[in-house]
Amino acid sequence: MAGTDAAPPRVEDVLARERIAKPRIGLAALAAAVLAVVAGVLPQAIYSNFPRVFVLDSVRAAAGENIGRPGLRTAQILFIDDHAIPLLLVAIAQSATAVLIGVLLVFLFDASVARGGTTPRIARTLAMVGSGATALSALVLQIAVMISASDFASSADHGTAAAHDALRGGVVVAASGLGFLGSITLAGAFVLITIGAMRVGLLTRFLGVLGAIVGALILLGPLSGSPTFIVQAFWLGMVGALLLGRFPRNIPPAWTSGEAMPWPTQQEIREERQRQRGDDGPGGGGGFGRGLLRPATPSPAGDEPSERTPSETPSPATSARKKRKRRG
DSSP states (O other), X not given: OTTSOOOXXXXXXXXXXXXXXXXXXXXXXXXXXXXXXXXXXXXXXXXXXXXXXXXXXHXXXXXXXXXXXXXXXHHHHHHHXXXXXXXXXXHHHHHHHHHHHHHHHHHHHHHHHHTTOOOOTHHHHHHHHHHHHHHHHHHHHHHHHHHHHHHHHHSSOOSHHHHHHHTXXXXXXXXXXXXXXXXHHHHHHHHHHHHHHHHTTSSOHHHHHHHHHHHHHHHHHHHHTOOTHHHHHHHHHHHHHHHTTOOSSOOOTHHHHSSOOOOOOHHHHHHHHHHHHHHOXXXXXXXXXXXXXXXXOOOOTTOOOSSOOTTTSOOHHHHHHHHHHHHO
16 A cells, blocks of 8 residues: 555565675675775875975975975975876775775665664665765865876976965865765764664674774774774674674674574673572572573473472471371
8 A cells, every 4th residue: 555664575585685695795895895905005105205394494485495496395296296196096995995885884784674673764875975975086086186286297387386276176175075075974874884783683792883983983083193994994804704604703693583683782791690690509500691592491291399499398386286186
């Protein structure tokens, strides 16, 4: 009937669809991990000899003194022009990483929703928009910078003003804004989807929390200047191994059951440990977690209890009265 919600997919259909997609998505996650390392290490090697602008040179240039070159940033723009191809490879690696991350996040979102997850629907849109905007921004920005640097290198004016104008074109500014938008949306998708996947049991608590941290580092990493690509590559590699069935620990059972199997909270773990400590007295026993996993089994029909409860055990006074009655 029109206006009613569609019936949820059958568990068998969900598992069959995921069985086909998981190997591809797992390989995509591993490829994204490798590309993330390339996109993080290669710029460090390229920019190791990047010309620096020192404060003293800035002061001398402002005072009209000769600093030994036409402008403060002239050497930097020429450096970018000389290393255009390696920097373009970095942009391609960044773009491909963003696309593969978007594919992985969309897959995790669909798997969570199929198991009754409550992840907001907008998270799927954020993943697609964020990954697409980030990928497009990386390529367009680098190509625009390459063209501007080439034009600057071939021009006669290599002064400070011309060098600054070379990196202030409209395309450069628009691509930078698009990249900022992509970072915000992709970070939000990371946090929402990884936490949602953890809540239905598709990701372990460690991977779920680490995924949310990776999302936060997408925004905070450039501000801190720290090499956050290591954490991102580690998370992608672990998730890829999980989807390929090569996870170091047991695969989360939610992947094989097709149903939500949330991980126990810290409060539930503490309560279970307290129960186990209470049961591990004389004659008791059992490993941690058995109280949660082992259902209570009733005794077979017709069996008498081996011990009487305190209320059923006769007291000495009652036994003495019964003996006197029998003697009388």
